[in-house]
Amino acid sequence: MISLRILTGGVISAALLIISGCSTLNVQPTQQLDTAEQSISSLAALSKQSPASRELDIQTWHTNSGTKVLFMKAPELPMFDLRLTFAAGSSKDQNILGLANLTNAMLNEGSGQLDADAIAARFEDLGAQFSSGSYRDMAVVSLRSLTDPQLSEPALELFSSITAQPSFPTDSLARIKNQLLAGFEYQKQDPGKLASLTLFKQLYGSHPYANPSVGTAETVPMISRKQLQDFHRTYYTAENAQIALVGDLTLAQAQAISEKVTARLPRGTTAAKTVNPIARSASQTHIEFPSTQTQIFLAQLAVKRGDPDYPALFLGNQIFGGGGFGTRLMEEVREKRGLTYGIYSSFSPMQAAGPFMISVKTRAQLSQATLEFIQELLRDYIANGPTQSELDRAKRESLGSFPLSAASNASIVGQMAAIGFYDMPLTWLNDFMQDLQKLTVTDVHEAFKRHLNPDQLIIVTAGPTVKQNPLPNPVDRTEVTQPMERQH
Known part of the structure; x- marks a missing residue:
């Protein structure tokens, strides 16, 4: 029997665990407050409390x-x-x-x-x-x-x-x-x-x-x-x-x-594991398509399931482009320059090496400038790594959201199926979270340098061939929002 302690942090994680019928939450009670401003403050305080836990006892046999x-x-x-x-x-x-x-x-x-x-x-x-x-x-x-x-x-x-x-x-x-x-x-x-x-x-x-x-x-x-x-x-x-x-x-x-x-299943043998692919040279391919926007993909082979660097790659990607708003890609490409509605990066580990990928859709006239700018951002991140404040924030957010993978029986069975299929330790969920907490800026930086090369990207674009415009200058959002903040 393996005992896994799944940490839960934040209001959303706690709520979903309650909805799913979990009765072992240790969520601290919050004082009932009257005003909307006090309520928001109470949510902020709750998010800083020590995570609650749920014990997962996994048993295995054949x-x-x-x-x-x-x-x-x-x-x-x-x-x-x-x-x-x-x-x-x-x-x-x-x-x-x-x-x-x-x-x-x-x-x-x-x-x-x-x-x-x-x-x-x-x-x-x-x-x-x-x-x-x-x-x-x-x-x-x-x-x-x-x-x-x-x-x-x-x-x-x-x-x-x-x-x-x-x-x-x-x-x-x-x-x-x-x-x-x-x-x-x-x-x-x-x-x-x-x-x-x-x-x-x-x-x-x-x-x-x-x-x-x-x-x-x-x-x-x-x-x-x-x-x-x-x-x-x-x-x-x-x-x-x-x-x-x-x-x-x-x-x-x-x-x-x-x-x-x-x-009642047929009897047979275990299928052979998928062999690892051979990395291919950098390339850029354009697909002509009549549209107002251009889809851009940048990718390269990166990591397979069970790689010891995966926790560092996961956390580093949460900083770079995998964590939604607040990531470097969203901040620089969307928030400061308005080049897209959304931009994301991801690692997809599989039985054989899966890809690291960046995906964005932008106005056709700005597609080349956007592509070059993303490459600059990736090159800088691989060369210099994250900051300590970025790492600390990513740890808090990841440790708060990761319990959603155990927020219901359906999500738990999916995690357990992956553990069994990829022959990972039964303690993988707990080990993963502990590994995240131990990571340093150097750990993340070195993992990105080992697995990614900005000169080996496979690039594919799909959109129209049109006259290109230069990259717009960044907007200082602090100045834009400051008058509104003073009203409060």
């Missing part, structure tokens, strides 16, 4: 079929969330792009004598929810059910049937293919989507991550029912699965559920 299980008891509500994760994402498509996505989408279209309508009606009658999804690394199927055996047992039976024995009806296959083809046509009208597809091709070359998870207009129509069956038989196996289970269950009940769900 089923008789060889499936790893992570379970956490959560008795606050009479329900449970189950997530079954398979190493069956689009990285396993090989040359049949879209096969993993289509297989996953077809699971609840039929099983035995039941068609899609009958399956949906039965889940609704039982008060249960089924969902599924396919991504680059993984495919997931999830069930939320009440714990009353009269409802949970038939819900689990139906869930097990459609996961292990889908019928892949031909009429549903044709319908879903048509839906995907309509989506591909819509993508042609979205410069952001076109730029994103091109970006991943430029980043990953011949690596599986280069391909869109949903496939293409050329490959999807060619996928056959037999290929779906073969893919399911190969990858939707007990040995290639992980279970995350959270809810109002005893250990014995959780063990029985995991055995029931995995016993």
Whole structure:
């Protein structure tokens, strides 16, 4: 049994934990105040209090079929969330792009004598929810059910049937293919989507991550029912699965559920892990598109799951462009110069190296100046790192918002599924927060220098070719807001 202490800080975190039915909050009471000004002061005071905590006790075992299980008891509500994760994402498509996505989408279209309508009606009658999804690394199927055996047992039976024995009806296959083809046509009208597809091709070359998870207009129509069956038989196996289970269950009940769900799955082997991509040379690609704005992406390969530098990269990115308002990118590009409504940066660790990416949309006439300015900001950040005050603020904000990842059973089961799939320590959530608190300016600076090179960026833009204007001068927002402040 592993005990994780999830720290909660701030009014929003506390409120969401209360809504989710958590009863172990240690939130300090606040004095009731009469005026709006006093109320706002009280919220500021509350945000500075020591974070509350919630204990997460994770237990793990393997089923008789060889499936790893992570379970956490959560008795606050009479329900449970189950997530079954398979190493069956689009990285396993090989040359049949879209096969993993289509297989996953077809699971609840039929099983035995039941068609899609009958399956949906039965889940609704039982008060249960089924969902599924396919991504680059993984495919997931999830069930939320009440714990009353009269409802949970038939819900689990139906869930097990459609996961292990889908019928892949031909009429549903044709319908879903048509839906995907309509989506591909819509993508042609979205410069952001076109730029994103091109970006991943430029980043990953011949690596599986280069391909869109949903496939293409050329490959999807060619996928056959037999290929779906073969893919399911190969990858939707007990040995290639992980279970995350959270809810109002005893250990014995959780063990029985995991055995029931995995016993009917095909037997097979664990899928090979995705190989690491080879970094490609810097490049810049422009997609001509008739619009008033230009979409800009800057990216490079950066980090995979489990890298010891990830806490430092995460915290540093919260300062640079991942933390919303107050980041360097938002302050310099939006607030001071009005070049965009929003600009963001992110690290996306996956089983193999995932990208660091900056995304912004700006007026076409300012696209070149904006691009060059962003490159200057990144170059300066990699060269000099954050300030101590930026680091301290980012720590407070991250430690206050990170508990939202454990604010409900659904969010907890998602975190546990990732821990199981990527074979991370069961204490990962707690370790991550402790690592954040220990980080220094030097730690963050060195991590960025190790993983990012401003001269190796893959750049993709999508928009019209128009005459370019120079970068506008920054606006001193302190002077703009000062008269208003004096009125108070």
